[in-house]
Amino acid sequence: MTELEHSTGPYEYIILGAGPAGLQLAYFLSKGGHRYVVMERADRPGSFFLDMPRSRTLISFNKVHSLYRDPELRLRWDWNSLLTDNYELLFGEFSKRFYPRAGELMSYLDTFARRYELNIAYNKTITTVRREGRGPFVLEDANGQTHLAHCLIVATGTPLPFIPPIEGIELAEGYEQVSFSPRDFEGQRVLILGKGNSALEFAERILDSASLIHLASPTPLRLAWQSRHPGHVRANNIRLLDAYQLKMLHSILDCTVDRLEKRPDGRIAATITYLHADGERERLLYDRVVRATGFRFDPSIFGEGARPELTINNRFPAMTSHWEAVNVPDMFFAGNLMQVRDFRRASSPFIDGFRYNIRTLYHLLRQRYCGATLPHEIVPLTACELAEAVTKRICRTSGLWAQFGFLCDVIVADVREGSAWHICELPVDYVHESEIGRSDHYYTISFEWGAFTGDVFKIDRHPSFQRARESMFLHPIVRRFSRGKLISEHHVLEDLLGIYSSEGESGVIEARGGRDMRAYHQEEHEAPVLRFFADQLGTVVLGNSNSS
Numbered sequence: 001m002t003e004l005e006h007s008t009g010p011y012e013y014i015i016l017g018a019g020p021a022g023l024q025l026a027y028f029l030s031k032g033g034h035r036y037v038v039m040e041r042a043d044r045p046g047s048f049f050l051d052m053p054r055s056r057t058l059i060s061f062n063k064v065h066s067l068y069r070d071p072e073l074r075l076r077w078d079w080n081s082l083l084t085d086n087y088e089l090l091f092g093e094f095s096k097r098f099y100p101r102a103g104e105l106m107s108y109l110d111t112f113a114r115r116y117e118l119n120i121a122y123n124k125t126i127t128t129v130r131r132e133g134r135g136p137f138v139l140e141d142a143n144g145q146t147h148l149a150h151c152l153i154v155a156t157g158t159p160l161p162f163i164p165p166i167e168g169i170e171l172a173e174g175y176e177q178v179s180f181s182p183r184d185f186e187g188q189r190v191l192i193l194g195k196g197n198s199a200l201e202f203a204e205r206i207l208d209s210a211s212l213i214h215l216a217s218p219t220p221l222r223l224a225w226q227s228r229h230p231g232h233v234r235a236n237n238i239r240l241l242d243a244y245q246l247k248m249l250h251s252i253l254d255c256t257v258d259r260l261e262k263r264p265d266g267r268i269a270a271t272i273t274y275l276h277a278d279g280e281r282e283r284l285l286y287d288r289v290v291r292a293t294g295f296r297f298d299p300s301i302f303g304e305g306a307r308p309e310l311t312i313n314n315r316f317p318a319m320t321s322h323w324e325a326v327n328v329p330d331m332f333f334a335g336n337l338m339q340v341r342d343f344r345r346a347s348s349p350f351i352d353g354f355r356y357n358i359r360t361l362y363h364l365l366r367q368r369y370c371g372a373t374l375p376h377e378i379v380p381l382t383a384c385e386l387a388e389a390v391t392k393r394i395c396r397t398s399g400l401w402a403q404f405g406f407l408c409d410v411i412v413a414d415v416r417e418g419s420a421w422h423i424c425e426l427p428v429d430y431v432h433e434s435e436i437g438r439s440d441h442y443y444t445i446s447f448e449w450g451a452f453t454g455d456v457f458k459i460d461r462h463p464s465f466q467r468a469r470e471s472m473f474l475h476p477i478v479r480r481f482s483r484g485k486l487i488s489e490h491h492v493l494e495d496l497l498g499i500y501s502s503e504g505e506s507g508v509i510e511a512r513g514g515r516d517m518r519a520y521h522q523e524e525h526e527a528p529v530l531r532f533f534a535d536q537l538g539t540v541v542l543g544n545s546n547s548s
Contacts, residue, residue: 009148017155018045021335026118028362038120046109049102062100064092067506075398079352131305155334158295168260172291182209188287195221199292200237216253316340321429346406356399377422383534394476395504399425408446437484465528468493490532500525
């Protein structure tokens with residue numbers, strides 16, 4: 001018999017990995033009636049969380065109690081729930097902790113897979129993926145069975161440690177295996193390579209017992225509350241920073257670690273070069289060195305015709321603006337691998353970011369392979385209708401809020417028909433690279449932070465729509481383009497609670513600036529948006545659609 005006679009499929013889609021990303025895409029494919037399967041090497045979904053994070057505490061917020069009842073709006077502060085059509089089965093049913101436990105997320109994912117009867121093949125270890133030309137992907141598992149798919153979605157995450165090219169790095173213990181028992185580090189001098197969340201998580205664990213802790217890397221430590229990127233160092237593991245600045249022997253070193261050497265007495269000598277001390281070098285002695293330098297994609301199973309190019313120090317697959325491998329057509333990526341497109345900027349490494357990416361990916365797959373039209377609403381091409389649509393959207397969206405600066409809504413004007421298409425949640429880069437970007441008259445709506453340096457707890461605000469462009473907090477921006485060229489831009493004045501209309505108010509604020517909230521929102525938010533669209537549509541009427 002031939003290989004194909006021993007195979008399953010061909011499926012429309014095979015998803016590699018039954019983590020939260022694989023489950024999220026499987027949910028949409030299942031609802032759409034597609035022939036798909038999820039291949040998972042473990043015997044349950046979310047197996048990554050069996051061991052990670054090592055402290056067993058997640059850094060994804062779980063804000064169960066909210067000011068709002070609208071389930072879409074509540075998702076802004078729910079960082080763990082997967083998307084469903086009716087806001088069913090939320091993670092808050094499984095944990096009430098603000099910082100939930102890994103085991104609670106595993107229980108949620110298992111229930112999600114069962115509730116929606118997702119087609120998951122457990123205990124399927126894929127050993128080889130290959131492809132001839134534009135034929136189907138051929139996946140072989142550890143039992144010698146092959147599986148065929150026209151489209152492959154890789155949702156395997158980053159399971160391998162990233163090991164920096166340091167001489168003697170083999171002397172370092174990996175974050176993924178080192179003991180997390182404080183007693184094993186009593187009185188010891190410990191060097192931690194890295195300054196990210198895993199490094200601080202480990203430092204927090206041994207802070208009560210180690211005699212000295214150094215965190216070292218050539219990249220300065222970045223705090224999430226300063227950068228506004230949730231992947232930077234979070235506040236729940238930063239006692240070491242107090243200890244460093246208040247002279248408790250522990251230190252954060254901006255340096256290159258040039259070499260690690262084992263001494264006869266069993267200690268490890270680290271030769272370092274400081275970045276901010278005129279190139280001064282030191283040789284420091286430690287009892288233990290721990291590597292906490294992050295993780296990377298595992299490309300080992302991908303063979304001829306199916307090996308994706310890598311990027312960012314070979315840590316991630318390179319992909320297009322619609323998450324397709326740049327060199328392998330019909331191979332897409334889901335989950336935290338999607339962060340390549342917004343690396344250290346938006347929230348694609350986390351469930352609260354990639355769940356929206358995956359919903360968009362699903363619609364793009366249907367457009368490509370089924371000829372489906374992207375979901376949209378038709379809006380009359382008048383200033384009042386456009387302003388109302390945008391105002392309602394920015395007061396409610398969770399996707400644009402989470403994926404700030406990365407996902408945007410698009411309004412494509414059809415002047416002849418007197419209407420516009422409103423399409424939700426597309427990657428900004430994709431919009432300008434796609435057919436939409438060749439339109440004469442279109443708008444993007446996104447949420448973005450203002451540019452700011454200094455003390456983030458001491459920001460001067462200018463609470464007037466005339467100075468909305470200077471808003472520092474996350475706020476909506478409406479931009480008009482013509483064939484990819486920026487024509488005009490409108491910043492919506494920032495709001496403490498992220499609401500830009502009195503209809504969405506929670507009742508917390510009774511008055512602002514001497515006005516009741518209805519008058520305030522009308523004057524500072526709604527009327528300026530209306531004037532913006534009136535001005536833009538006026539240029540079209542005047543026949544000057546390519547200038548502001």
